[in-house]
Amino acid sequence: MGEELFGYTGEVARVLRELGAEVGDRIRIVKPDGSVYEGLLMPRYALSRKQIIVLKLDNGYNIGVRFEPGTRIELVEKRRAAPGAIVTVPLLEESPPPTPKPRVYILGTGGTIASKIEYETGAVKPAMSAKELLDAVPEIGFVAEIDAGVLFNILSENMTPEHWERIADEVARLIGKGYDGIVVAHGTDTMAYTAAALSFAFRSLPVPVVLVGAQRSSDRPSSDAAFNLHAAVLTAARAPFAEVVVVMHGETGDTYALAHRGTKVRKMHTSRRDAFQSINAFPLARIWPSENRIELLTREYRERGREKLRLENGFEKRVALVKYYPGMSPEIIEFLVERGYRGIVLEGTGLGHVGEWLIDSIKKAVDAGVVVVMTSQCLFGRVNMNVYTTGRKLLAAGVIPGEDMLPEVAFVKLSWVLAHAKSVDEAKRMMLENIAGEINPRHTVNMYPRWPHEP
Amino acid sequence: MGEELFGYTGEVARVLRELGAEVGDRIRIVKPDGSVYEGLLMPRYALSRKQIIVLKLDNGYNIGVRFEPGTRIELVEKRRAAPGAIVTVPLLEESPPPTPKPRVYILGTGGTIASKIEYETGAVKPAMSAKELLDAVPEIGFVAEIDAGVLFNILSENMTPEHWERIADEVARLIGKGYDGIVVAHGTDTMAYTAAALSFAFRSLPVPVVLVGAQRSSDRPSSDAAFNLHAAVLTAARAPFAEVVVVMHGETGDTYALAHRGTKVRKMHTSRRDAFQSINAFPLARIWPSENRIELLTREYRERGREKLRLENGFEKRVALVKYYPGMSPEIIEFLVERGYRGIVLEGTGLGHVGEWLIDSIKKAVDAGVVVVMTSQCLFGRVNMNVYTTGRKLLAAGVIPGEDMLPEVAFVKLSWVLAHAKSVDEAKRMMLENIAGEINPRHTVNMYPRWPHEP
Numbered sequence: 001m002g003e004e005l006f007g008y009t010g011e012v013a014r015v016l017r018e019l020g021a022e023v024g025d026r027i028r029i030v031k032p033d034g035s036v037y038e039g040l041l042m043p044r045y046a047l048s049r050k051q052i053i054v055l056k057l058d059n060g061y062n063i064g065v066r067f068e069p070g071t072r073i074e075l076v077e078k079r080r081a082a083p084g085a086i087v088t089v090p091l092l093e094e095s096p097p098p099t100p101k102p103r104v105y106i107l108g109t110g111g112t113i114a115s116k117i118e119y120e121t122g123a124v125k126p127a128m129s130a131k132e133l134l135d136a137v138p139e140i141g142f143v144a145e146i147d148a149g150v151l152f153n154i155l156s157e158n159m160t161p162e163h164w165e166r167i168a169d170e171v172a173r174l175i176g177k178g179y180d181g182i183v184v185a186h187g188t189d190t191m192a193y194t195a196a197a198l199s200f201a202f203r204s205l206p207v208p209v210v211l212v213g214a215q216r217s218s219d220r221p222s223s224d225a226a227f228n229l230h231a232a233v234l235t236a237a238r239a240p241f242a243e244v245v246v247v248m249h250g251e252t253g254d255t256y257a258l259a260h261r262g263t264k265v266r267k268m269h270t271s272r273r274d275a276f277q278s279i280n281a282f283p284l285a286r287i288w289p290s291e292n293r294i295e296l297l298t299r300e301y302r303e304r305g306r307e308k309l310r311l312e313n314g315f316e317k318r319v320a321l322v323k324y325y326p327g328m329s330p331e332i333i334e335f336l337v338e339r340g341y342r343g344i345v346l347e348g349t350g351l352g353h354v355g356e357w358l359i360d361s362i363k364k365a366v367d368a369g370v371v372v373v374m375t376s377q378c379l380f381g382r383v384n385m386n387v388y389t390t391g392r393k394l395l396a397a398g399v400i401p402g403e404d405m406l407p408e409v410a411f412v413k414l415s416w417v418l419a420h421a422k423s424v425d426e427a428k429r430m431m432l433e434n435i436a437g438e439i440n441p442r443h444t445v446n447m448y449p450r451w452p453h454e455p
Numbered sequence: 456m457g458e459e460l461f462g463y464t465g466e467v468a469r470v471l472r473e474l475g476a477e478v479g480d481r482i483r484i485v486k487p488d489g490s491v492y493e494g495l496l497m498p499r500y501a502l503s504r505k506q507i508i509v510l511k512l513d514n515g516y517n518i519g520v521r522f523e524p525g526t527r528i529e530l531v532e533k534r535r536a537a538p539g540a541i542v543t544v545p546l547l548e549e550s551p552p553p554t555p556k557p558r559v560y561i562l563g564t565g566g567t568i569a570s571k572i573e574y575e576t577g578a579v580k581p582a583m584s585a586k587e588l589l590d591a592v593p594e595i596g597f598v599a600e601i602d603a604g605v606l607f608n609i610l611s612e613n614m615t616p617e618h619w620e621r622i623a624d625e626v627a628r629l630i631g632k633g634y635d636g637i638v639v640a641h642g643t644d645t646m647a648y649t650a651a652a653l654s655f656a657f658r659s660l661p662v663p664v665v666l667v668g669a670q671r672s673s674d675r676p677s678s679d680a681a682f683n684l685h686a687a688v689l690t691a692a693r694a695p696f697a698e699v700v701v702v703m704h705g706e707t708g709d710t711y712a713l714a715h716r717g718t719k720v721r722k723m724h725t726s727r728r729d730a731f732q733s734i735n736a737f738p739l740a741r742i743w744p745s746e747n748r749i750e751l752l753t754r755e756y757r758e759r760g761r762e763k764l765r766l767e768n769g770f771e772k773r774v775a776l777v778k779y780y781p782g783m784s785p786e787i788i789e790f791l792v793e794r795g796y797r798g799i800v801l802e803g804t805g806l807g808h809v810g811e812w813l814i815d816s817i818k819k820a821v822d823a824g825v826v827v828v829m830t831s832q833c834l835f836g837r838v839n840m841n842v843y844t845t846g847r848k849l850l851a852a853g854v855i856p857g858e859d860m861l862p863e864v865a866f867v868k869l870s871w872v873l874a875h876a877k878s879v880d881e882a883k884r885m886m887l888e889n890i891a892g893e894i895n896p897r898h899t900v901n902m903y904p905r906w907p908h909e910p
Binding site for chain 2: 155156157158159160161162163164188189190193194250252258267268269270271272274275277278282283286297298317320321322323324325326327328331332335339347348349350351352353354355356357376377378379380381382383384388389390407408411444445446447448449450451452453454455
């Protein structure tokens with residue numbers, strides 16, 4: 001290992017040393033096929049011995065370029081005083097950090113964060129292993145000792161409650177091995193559902209469980225994969241909370257990421273990097289990867305290291321999320337009851353309403369032992385079924401008010417509750433209890449977004 | 456009518472004149488039962504001859520106090536230089552406005568804006584007629600000549616496509632009578648659905664059709680009923696656009712209301728006054744009731760007076776809005792096909808996805824002649840089904856991408872399209888066309904809200 005230089009070994013280390021190239025210098029790589037890559041030399045995360053050179057391109061994105069026989073490296077420009085944005089202090093240290101680094105496990109489950117372009121079709125398909133991600137994002141090696149593995153590799157729209165159970169089991173197994181934090185790389189489409197599922201399944205945690213994804217594939221210049229993964233590893237390694245959180249870009253720029261509580265977060269945009277936002281709650285923390293800093297936004301969290309791991313895994317599969325719309329037919333409720341569904345989360349209007357012609361079918365469902373929970377398609381605010389006649393009739397029919405729970409979170413919660421409650425009555429009680437921060441009793445005026453009213 | 460004073464007649468006018476009370480003066484009304492009301496004297500809208508005194512309370516809300524025999528009025532304080540917030544210039548005019556005022560019809564359909572407390576139960580139930588609203592909000596009489604009527608009186612969660620049709624017919628009839636604008640007072644729960652329905656049904660309009668509601672009942676101090684109705688009447692009377700819009704509070708304070716395009720608006724909060732917001736679009740205008748001013752925010756609108764009234768009424772009732780969730784069973788799609796549904800709007804994840812195990816049932820639905828449209832539960836952003844494998848499979852199965860349409864709007868549009876297209880192919884083509892501003896081809900970065908990241 002005497003040949004190591006900034007994490008590079010073998011032939012690459014030798015060539016870089018001959019050039020006098022240092023981390024932060026601008027270099028150009030010309031490959032035998034004539035393709036040219038230019039950018040700032042980044043340190044190499046040393047877990048893999050592959051001959052790969054990591055460059056930070058001008059768009060801010062890191063790539064790993066394979067050093068094949070016949071590849072030429074040129075030194076374009078020596079490093080300026082200020083290094084690039086993302087990696088700062090740890091890079092400039094001559095000696096390794098004094099204390100042992102936290103150990104973080106990155107568990108791959110699929111999604112864009114683990115994807116590269118499927119060249120045949122031009123479309124994106126998950127393909128990259130979690131370990132390969134390390135090669136592309138060397139910063140995380142300075143934050144923690146990284147281990148990585150792939151549990152499965154699916155697009156997150158294909159996640160089911162069975163997958164939630166498998167992820168929970170695997171995360172529990174890894175925590176049992178003594179990791180200081182777990183990162184779950186996950187597709188963004190249903191990441192918030194999985195985050196809620198893990199939040200309910202883990203009744204207590206000794207370390208953070210951090211879900212992370214990417215809105216843009218890591219082969220695109222605008223990819224948020226590296227930034228998000230860095231922020232997620234930092235959170236897993238050092239955050240003072242031991243909760244299930246989603247860590248994703250907080251703004252469009254590479255400024256800060258946010259750590260959202262797993263039961264209060266929602267994907268609010270199809271494509272923006274800052275698609276994930278907390279609803280009816282503030283995020284737990286802002287994560288500033290460029291400073292390796294975690295800025296806490298609340299003191300209300302479950303502390304790292306205070307509680308033991310307790311997993312109550314298992315989700316009822318016969319639960320439906322039904323969004324109300326004008327004129328909706330009762331036959332849809334009746335059908336679910338006939339098919340043996342044990343729970344229905346209604347996404348009603350306003351304070352928690354549906355058309356009055358549905359109330360009979362809902363009452364019959366409740367009488368048949370189905371747990372029916374009301375949420376609001378407004379998303380923001382709180383269900384209050386005592387204000388209007390319709391709400392009071394629904395309460396009388398036995399509908400459980402979902403407080404300020406997101407419809408998606410109420411769906412996940414009901415799936416979990418029905419797999420663990422010993423009776424329908426206990427399930428109803430549990431739906432009203434705040435189990436994993438899914439109910440926020442205190443809303444403040446500034447929790448609502450500022451809407452754009454001017455072009 | 457010689458006894459008239461600021462719109463007051465009879466005994467009230469006589470007492471006010473004796474006191475030397477003017478509009479804007481602070482007065483106190485002591486009723487025979489001992490109840491006391493104090494506030495600024497407001498002008499009386501003269502359509503009704505009832506002996507009612509209108510006060511602006513210190514919370515900014517106007518109430519009408521019945522002047523019964525034995526009621527005492529005291530002059531507390533003469534008007535200060537600056538009159539109250541809402542009514543300004545027109546009040547101070549000595550002579551009537553020089554030109555004939557626009558004629559506006561307020562059509563009541565129910566909801567909180569037309570409600571008062573149901574005292575027996577403490578709950579709110581629609582009860583007040585549109586005409587009674589005029590008594591409570593005298594400002595609107597200065598903006599326009601008001602006629603009013605009640606079409607029906609229902610909570611808006613009970614609105615159905617049949618009600619949309621009745622409202623459209625009645626609005627068309629009223630426009631035919633020469634009104635300069637129509638205000639539709641409507642419950643807020645499904646007001647955005649009705650706004651979209653009218654937007655599609657009215658292929659062209661000569662005048663604005665303005666939906667308005669209230670988030671807080673008019674008996675509550677925080678009621679937004681008066682402010683919203685004033686803004687709605689102003690919009691109907693004077694806006695340069697002839698479109699279907701929703702006019703509601705723009706902020707929590709009584710500063711401005713917003714006129715949202717009927718196909719781009721959504722109720723985003725269960726209880727806030729500024730619950731209605733434009734999604735993937737900017738509002739058309741800010742309405743400043745205190746200045747009787749309309750501030751246009753765009754030049755892209757259909758102009759007042761340019762087009763003739765054209766109503767193509769009718770909505771297909773066998774259309775469903777189905778929200779996807781992890782693990783959702785194909786049996787729900789199959790059930791809708793079996794029951795003869797002609798259209799299904801899917802509220803998928805991310806860029807427009809569902810679990811791959813649903814694709815077979817979706818393809819069967821399409822093959823059976825059901826029009827299936829994809830939207831995103833993210834709400835913000837645009838469906839793009841060319842990026843990932845799942846999207847391409849869904850396109851191949853014949854799913855129509857819903858662009859940046861809100862799921863609710865796509866549902867209303869499909870209901871309308873299926874009642875008017877001559878074939879399934881024509882229906883599919885129409886779903887891709889921008890018929891009523893429901894598709895915004897240009898999104899800008901600043902169309903996304905600013906999310907609160909700090910307590």
